[in-house]
Amino acid sequence: MSRPTEKMTGARALIECLYKEEVDTIFGYPGGVLLPIYDELYDADIRHILVRHEQAAAHAADGYARATGKTGVCIATSGPGATNLVTGIANAYMDSVPMVALTGQVPSFLLGNDAFQEADITGITLPITKHNYLVQDAKELPRIIKEAFHIASTGRQGPVLIDLPKDITTDELDFSYPESVELRGYKPTVKGNIQQVKRAAAEIARSTNPVIYAGGGIINSNASGELLKLAETIMAPVTTTLTGMGAFPADHPLFLGMPGMHGTKYANYAIQESDLLIAVGVRFDDRVTGKVASFAPNARVIHIDIDPAEISKNVRVDTPIVGDAKWVLESLVKYSKKCKSEAWLDKIKQWKKEYPLHYIKSDDIIKPQYIVEQICEACGDAIIVTEVGQHQMWAAQYFKFKEPRTFITSGGLGTMGYGFPAAIGAKLGRPDKVVFDIAGDGSFQMSSQELATVVENDIPVIVAIFNNGYLGMVRQWQELFFEHRYSFTTIKGSVDFVKLAEAYGALGLRAEKPSEVRPVIEEAIASGRPTVIDFIVDPEENVSPMVPAGAAINEIMDLEGT
């Protein structure tokens, strides 16, 4: 505990601030300008995880944040270290993940001189941070750090970057941590307007074909309990977006699965035939809406969101409610009654029966969907992290998520290479959980160097590679829209993933037949070790169903051979 006006260096003060923010884990990589900070980290009461590439530090902080709800923290040196964070920061920004990124910077007197390892990281990250700071005086450090954590974790959450010139970290200051922040330009609206809530309740009372369309905002706001309450109170079916998976229990009769391009047919049909769309914590992404002009053509729209700028951005909204999802849903439940949705729910039941998700099963070749089902059966309460591609869609389609914060995926940016480091963050945040990274053979090669990190720190995540020998999602589009011309999407035989795992000291397993799938999953879980499973899967399996680009979402179709 530091006394109110203890004298200390900026580097020391940074550590004190992190204590005050109850940061227990940070992900980083050192460098010249960070030496004073790393010297403090050497014996600080904070777990520092040395990654092997700074991008992984940002993704790991992101995964940690999504798994725990706390703010993730990463640190990188000036110049290339800072620019290596950029993809991870952009990823967190797109999916509204609370994160504080710390970067070293050349000393203040060299700023603007193209000094060695100087990069204008506040300029570079301007469009991909919620806010950023270049610290100009060591005295400002406590206030800035307090503000950064406040901004990152409140309102619409997001990444905040703090650039720390080296001299700031060696200068002395009288340390005291501010009790509160004063930001006159930042006052997020938490409580929704009650008149709007009542108006929404009146809309609900008039509706016969309601659909709740819920997204990542539910998870950020810890509002899944309230979502369930609303759905059951008004008896409306619920579809959750990719980043909203887990916000509503997948085995619930009111659950519709995911909407949009690779959503379920019944979710898309329900949206298209709804008379009222209750959108909560979503942003009407183009992967969900398809052709916007034909999206939910008969529906009035209620949109609940913490970010006023999301209201009517893509789709015209009839009843906007700006506020925190948890607060607004709680009060909406109070004012709402059951809708006359019996006939509608019957119709949906019929659709579900008629158009279930399906794939052609096989005894000879491993179907990727089968692996997801088997992981789900073996360990239904695992945290599933994914890379980006076909495997990601199959994970979202076939895993039965029960709880929020158990599906962690790069939704907005679609970053290959995200999953493995994010899984590291998730496992450190939730050591009690089994953590799988459902990976593609392409994506995994974008962060496979982090095998060193998991082995060194004994972080037992399980990487399940869906090895189809292709950049499968791109190949699928080439098959469908470019006459099977597989231009630079064949990556078969890149590397022996089992040997790669072993080279780093991790456990490497392989399954080549369906009968081997379950046993290797069980073996990986039982081993308690960092593990890579190389699943050799059907190489040309496609993600189905699919809404062709530019089509309305009810034009969703099954692909051949599925």
Add this chain to the structure above:
Amino acid sequence: MKHTLAVLVENRAGVLSRVSGLFSRRGYNIDSLAVGVTEDPAISRMTIVVRGDDHVLEQVTKQLNKLIDVIRVTDIKADEAIERELSLIKVAADANTRSEIIQIVDIFRARIVDVASKSMTIEVTGDDEKIRAMEQLLRPFGIKEMVRTGKIAMTRGAKSV
């Protein structure tokens, strides 16, 4: 359609690039942007003239409000506001044309702020229309250089933004 926004911001390094970056990134068209400190030295005021329909204006306002350094955004309606812009126009002038130019300057209640053997520099203050009209009339003499501050605006009456 044009809208005039008064944007109060923290008077800090980097605020201008945050605001201008937002406009270019989201594809909003700025006609002009004028910025200066206010009666409170910690606050700067930007006057931004932006083109777009009501939907664009709504988005611009909301996105601006999301910036942490933006304190307040006000849409200033032309009929309730005093709007001014200042322009300096350097025009070619010799003994033959000088008096004619002076006449135009007088009509517009503009001012001559510099005279040289081959040029005159005129300061004109007014709204966009007035400055354009002035420019039109001076063009035949040969405008050598012209600079405009961009519009600033203030609501009429006791109320402030």
